[in-house]
Amino acid sequence: MTPFAFVLHPLSARQAAKKYPWARWMPEGWIETILRRTKAKYVSEITGIVSKTGATTHGWFVGVPLTPRMMTGGVPVEEAYAKILEGIEIAHRLGAKVIGLGAFTSVVGDGGLTIAQRSPMGVTTGNSYTVATAIEGTMKACRLVGVDPCEATLAVVGATGSIGKTCARALAPRFARTFVVGRDPERTAALATEVAGSEPMTDLSRLHEADAVVTVTSAGGAIVEPRHLKPGAVVCDVSRPRDVSVRVARERPDVLVIEGGVVKVPGPVDFHFDFGFPTGTAYACMSETMMLALEGIETGYTLGKDVSLEQVEQTQRWAETHGFELAGFRSFEKEVSAETIERVRRVRQAGA
Numbered sequence: 001m002t003p004f005a006f007v008l009h010p011l012s013a014r015q016a017a018k019k020y021p022w023a024r025w026m027p028e029g030w031i032e033t034i035l036r037r038t039k040a041k042y043v044s045e046i047t048g049i050v051s052k053t054g055a056t057t058h059g060w061f062v063g064v065p066l067t068p069r070m071m072t073g074g075v076p077v078e079e080a081y082a083k084i085l086e087g088i089e090i091a092h093r094l095g096a097k098v099i100g101l102g103a104f105t106s107v108v109g110d111g112g113l114t115i116a117q118r119s120p121m122g123v124t125t126g127n128s129y130t131v132a133t134a135i136e137g138t139m140k141a142c143r144l145v146g147v148d149p150c151e152a153t154l155a156v157v158g159a160t161g162s163i164g165k166t167c168a169r170a171l172a173p174r175f176a177r178t179f180v181v182g183r184d185p186e187r188t189a190a191l192a193t194e195v196a197g198s199e200p201m202t203d204l205s206r207l208h209e210a211d212a213v214v215t216v217t218s219a220g221g222a223i224v225e226p227r228h229l230k231p232g233a234v235v236c237d238v239s240r241p242r243d244v245s246v247r248v249a250r251e252r253p254d255v256l257v258i259e260g261g262v263v264k265v266p267g268p269v270d271f272h273f274d275f276g277f278p279t280g281t282a283y284a285c286m287s288e289t290m291m292l293a294l295e296g297i298e299t300g301y302t303l304g305k306d307v308s309l310e311q312v313e314q315t316q317r318w319a320e321t322h323g324f325e326l327a328g329f330r331s332f333e334k335e336v337s338a339e340t341i342e343r344v345r346r347v348r349q350a351g352a
Helices: 013-019 028-035 068-074 077-094 113-118 127-145 162-174 185-194 246-251 284-295 309-322 338-351
Strands: 004-008 041-050 056-063 098-101 122-124 153-157 177-181 198-201 212-215 234-237 256-259 262-264 281-283
Touching (some): 004 284, 041 077, 041 284, 056 284, 127 338, 153 162, 256 338
Parallel strands (some): 153 177, 177 198
Antiparallel strands (some): 041 056
């Protein structure tokens, strides 16, 4: 059996304040200053993972005191690396043989390459299975609400990132038209030349034309607002923190927003830690790490700023082998009801 570990971090300074009571009434900048002086720590043990093959594994969560803002310029990249490696060393001492980088720890710097070079164990960002589940979830949601990809427009927001780029390459051939949206004009234009039938965009001014949206940026907060979305649209939000504003849930009952990468884990898994998901489910990036452990792979897997379609397909095969599968749709930490799906479907039918 190959044990594993996974790196967690607070998605905001305010979230960190839930863990550290002393921070509840402090300005965010002060909280981050104190976090810089805080050590990485053990969070919990993960037990009960049982593959369809009968293989088992167990692991640990370790936490690093870094927020997205800290990892995207708030602290020097070497300081961020040191914090992450501090957490990896805790996992190594616990006995882990492979470790996954969660949320922004997979984004900072060069997408895990430097971390992997300095790590005493194999490292993965989990992005391959994240892409796989984003594709599967988007296509399933489209079917349920009546979006015909052959006649529809797709938008991939954050298309020049490692996850967004592969989502665009995999999904664009299925849609009539695709917008690839990125902040950097040159990189976005270059991607559009690679993705057939796509058009580059550097803002969200035409997002309202899209029938299906996959958004996966490193913005660190909400960028997709109610005004941006077409009635009857499907939105798969892969980012953590979310790209889609909570205002969309309140003001746009005519669109379907789903969280990307929510996976049912095989076996009576117990994370001994509440990260906001229903019992027995995890993020896709966590699940990729578990699958590597079940496969006995200790060399790591998805690293860098590019995810190949071959890697995505391999994680899908591992998922089938071991019994990982897309969980029911969730939106803003709640289960998506059949009534919600039917309501959006009716909106599309009325607009047809």
